[in-house]
Amino acid sequence: MSLTLVIGGARSGKSKYAEELASTHNLPVSYVATATAFDDEMAARIEHHRARRPEQWLLHECPLELSELLKTEAKKQQVVLVDCLTLWLNNQLHNNAQQNFSLLFSELINNLQGTAAEVILVTNEVGLGIIPLGEVTRQFVDEAGRLNQQLAQQANQVIFMVAGLAMPLKSR
Amino acid sequence: MSLTLVIGGARSGKSKYAEELASTHNLPVSYVATATAFDDEMAARIEHHRARRPEQWLLHECPLELSELLKTEAKKQQVVLVDCLTLWLNNQLHNNAQQNFSLLFSELINNLQGTAAEVILVTNEVGLGIIPLGEVTRQFVDEAGRLNQQLAQQANQVIFMVAGLAMPLKSR
């Protein structure tokens, strides 16, 4: 039915905004978590997010197989909230930095087209600071930017978050 | 009377904008500086800011005790300009990284409510780049984001600065 992209910095209120948006639809919600609890700090961050979510939301843990999941879930009359694309990309990069990212992104976007679900995607803007040294980091910034551009082009609505405030970048 | 939050990146013109805003009110100005001259580079930055300010502005140097200062100063019929919240947070983090930041922020915000002064707060957005390694840096980004969200929620006006240009994010 529609695709909304919520983009912003770390701790900009993206997740909270996306969760509130998900609740405004009178539909069941499938929550897709891409984070993996690889250490205690990450486990605490995941728990912080989990505690805020309504209990009746269905949880899908999906560090890598997002395209496959969306192929099924986006066809249902429901809200699908993915939090977040940037962690998914990071997981993909650590899994196989040599893979074809153009292909990976076009598969993802194909599975978001003409869907029945209200899809809400959370993503980070990471390119507005000094780009740190390290080839993998630069690759991450490049691919994150490309992914965000492609998702924003596809989206019906794009929201930029600053300090918990939503700036609409696109609306149709 | 009202609370204005001026948020932006490094060298985005935040201070200059806030100082010009302070001058538009026909009121005495209390300038609250949170920076401390711990090295020559910082001393030069402080001097650069000082040289630009009108001489009749009252200077309060306040690296840590901001809540206490605002408790008194925000009750007066004046402009209170705090530059900047991010350095204050950094000072707090270096002073005691284990303290209760939620409590610290709620004390600050309590002292900003129902005040007589025109309060102008300058703060940095630091979450739109790659988050560097280091637990303290991540904690800083987290707490800075939380503080900015809480201040933005409380503020009557929020201004986002890019290249010296002001984008209003909130106005009421």
Place this chain on the structure above:
Amino acid sequence: MSLTLVIGGARSGKSKYAEELASTHNLPVSYVATATAFDDEMAARIEHHRARRPEQWLLHECPLELSELLKTEAKKQQVVLVDCLTLWLNNQLHNNAQQNFSLLFSELINNLQGTAAEVILVTNEVGLGIIPLGEVTRQFVDEAGRLNQQLAQQANQVIFMVAGLAMPLKSR
């Protein structure tokens, strides 16, 4: 005739936007590249940009002598597209970090005033993340911010790019 500043993060779609804007004018286009292929990665990035540009555009490679080039080129009835100012500043900083940057910027801006050309400048916002350690990096962030502010003040139009979407910051 007019000066447009396109500012945004890494991989935000700045160059693509600027190139499309250049094509909308019914004028010959002089493309000014400030990048230098100092390694294979940079060579690949330059080639990626080059492949996208129309063949009839005139290419000027200009890592340092931008003011001199604009003095001549900006007087012609054409589009002058400079991509990007941030790399030029980086080249200047590596060439001579002790030079007078205020003077350097005012020379550049003088050569942009009252020109016959449609000038389009691409630049990066780099101050919205954590500022990394290192004095040269901090100097880069400071000078980049100062340059962006001065260009934005001079510009007739300023566009902020996020995820390939253009937010107008200034228009006159």
